Amino acid sequence: MPEGKIIKALSGFYYVLNEEKIIQCRGRGIFRKQNITPLVGDYVEYEAENDKEGYVLSIEERKNELTRPPIANLDQAVLVFSAMEPSFSTTLLDRFLVLIESKDIEPIICITKTDLLNKVDELAHYVSNYRNIGYTVIETSSETFNGLEALGDYLKGKTSVFAGQSGVGKSSLLNAIRPDLRLKTDEISNSLGRGKHTTRHVELIPAAGGLVADTPGFSSLDFEGIEVEELSSCFPEMAERSNACKFRGCIHVNEPKCAIKKAVEDGDIPTHRYDHYLQFIEEIKERKPRY
Template identity: 55%
Template structure:
């Protein structure tokens, strides 16, 4: 019996990484009876007489679990957006950030294709960069995913399990190809008609990299809040979370309650109005979901 990490799962086979070797394993019937589905990122106990006929014996406790894509034990996410083609969206970015906060995954924001931005858009991007950095998020503007841009990420990637995520067509796969040239992953052009890229990543896979692992994930066109309740939403916005002790009422939703500490911070500019508007929109979305 040995311990390893599931780095890929395809058609009922689980590929376990252990000391620079990969073992192809199946799950015992016990997993189905207990309704346990092994995920990429799981630390498992397994036994394998050879590299192609192994069996999973146990899935160890998870620190977090993602439903889409299905993965576990992710330390951080490199969230890639583009300045244009497709256009940068703070609403979509905030959806990603809420998910990462809820799962205790450290987010690093990367906005690619800055070189395609005109002067007005560039000023907007710098404002967004300052806003997110003041909330505690690393935010990098990159003029095309190049080796120079990738060097900015070295300090984040080493020694942990990272995933590269974001909308389709923003340069995630290009980023991975620069990080690990031997991969030669397929990339696709952005559709001019739809304004978004084709999905080039078919299966989630963890790739050994710099004393850790990094994963490409299929691009998303939408994100539903499946693991979050509205009463927990405020803690997923750091600039709101830090003001919770100053609200008069415990359980304040920061919308209509008197003596709320959040609304004055929005009015005086300490909390960006667009971030607060997204909080209110997400809150109402979650509340409506529970009603139905």
């Protein structure tokens, strides 16, 4: 039975890539009965008499998946944040990082529109902080093409999702990497300070020797499925120090002799990261239980 990878899902059809050929398929009725939805990124078995009339027969076990946007089997998430227009937000970045870390997906921080900075060092402090934590940070510009070669090196041979706030330049980045795509981009709304969604469906696009998902964006940024006791594991700089806390199960808020709070006091953990951790803890505590 032939195998392939779903690279696009649109209007009930699944487009399966098998080497260089794309087969248009529908899902078997058994998927609906089992409440299973094939996702972009799924490895599948299919049957087809021609390129337009195929059926997805089975789905291989997923190594990870996201719900919103619906995509599976990611190697990494490129978290795209603009230096300006809209302004760089560490709160939003840390929220994305927690969500990606909770799914065991490798995050890469990509800062766009660096050509708009008035001073070279405006973001240097934050860039240094995130690199010291261990994150890969790539500074780019779709106008000057700065950093695009470095970004392309990370995309090679990987299945990646581009994620970030609307208007940060995700589609512009992809257009710069692959000019023939001509993905639609919109200007930032002056009244709202953000861009309009320009991508309407999830699709894996060949780019820089890998597959890149251009998506409509994350429609939900809450911490559904993450418990208070698990949150610190989504902050690598906390996870590596948590065993040094005096009390097992320390959540690093009010407990005495907490290694995390000590690291914040000593400047080894950035204050803004710990502040966001406390903010996210409260959000999780206030989350209404689902029945």
